[in-house]
Amino acid sequence: MKKLFTLALTAAVSVGAFAQAYPTKPITFVVPFAAGGPTDLVARQLAESMRKHIPNSNIVVENAAGAGGTIGATKVARAAPDGHTLLVWHIGMAATTGLYRKLQYKPLEDFEYLGMINDVPMTLLGSTKLNANTYRDFENYIRANAGKLNLAHAGLGSASHLCGLMWQSAVKLDKSMTTIPFGGTAPAMNALIGGQVDVMCDQTTNTTSQIEGGRVKAFAVTTAKPLSGHKLLKDYPSLQEMGLKGFNLTIWHGLYAPKGTPAAINKTLNDALQKALKDPDFIKKQEALGAIVVNDKRVTPQGHKDFVAAEITKLKGVIEAAGQFAD
């Protein structure tokens, strides 16, 4: 009995000591898309805030783009479960589950869920060369010219791909546009501004400044209702208002660690995340870009996991309906 007690005490002390010693080196936020894009922006703003809530911590961002985000996710699923390599990812965690039938990891088994970060509406955009200024013009123009136009996205299973897929199937285009993949919507946005691509659907966190600057045209938002609270985006209709019944797409971001990361470290990270989500500076920066910082049960690891499980089921249906698979 005494031996058992000593063992338990040693274990408790080592876990405590382990958590107290954490972190022992910079923490890396892996972003599975190119630098400068919406997911990169969320990760960098979150790093800035979470640093304040983990003593002696330094958080760096590493971009590991490709395959709609699954390359970066695989990297973290296989990383050492010591709390120093984390993943900041979005709805792709759910969408790629339906699209890629040969994923290198199991989304609900190979990660520790550390809590959700934000919800981000999307905007339907066109290059300034497009001969359309309202959503109606835009839809009619695409209907008439789809075979000659292209749609940019950040890889199969990315948010921009999912939105393009959902919009084209919602408006029942006779012919789909040619899709052009990029390593993220940052490089895709440069191509849209340059007129090399015609259409893109992207997160407001990446589009607001380009719309404001007149460098791209915006036609609608993907949320169920218009964004009446946003100073710029309030002027754009929701796709539902434009007749696309039930169209409602918001991109959510979450934080993940490799499966097997010690519970004490996961708690340290979730505590720091929850403090960051209440940080007025972080909230202000996010809201300025049209993002809504999560403040419901999804900030808890279990709430986060339950939500993603439900999204996986929901999006599987959307993807099967569109009948497009990545492999």
Ligand code: MLT
């Ligand atoms: C990005 O950060 O580039 C985006 O989140 C990509 C996407 O999923 O559309």
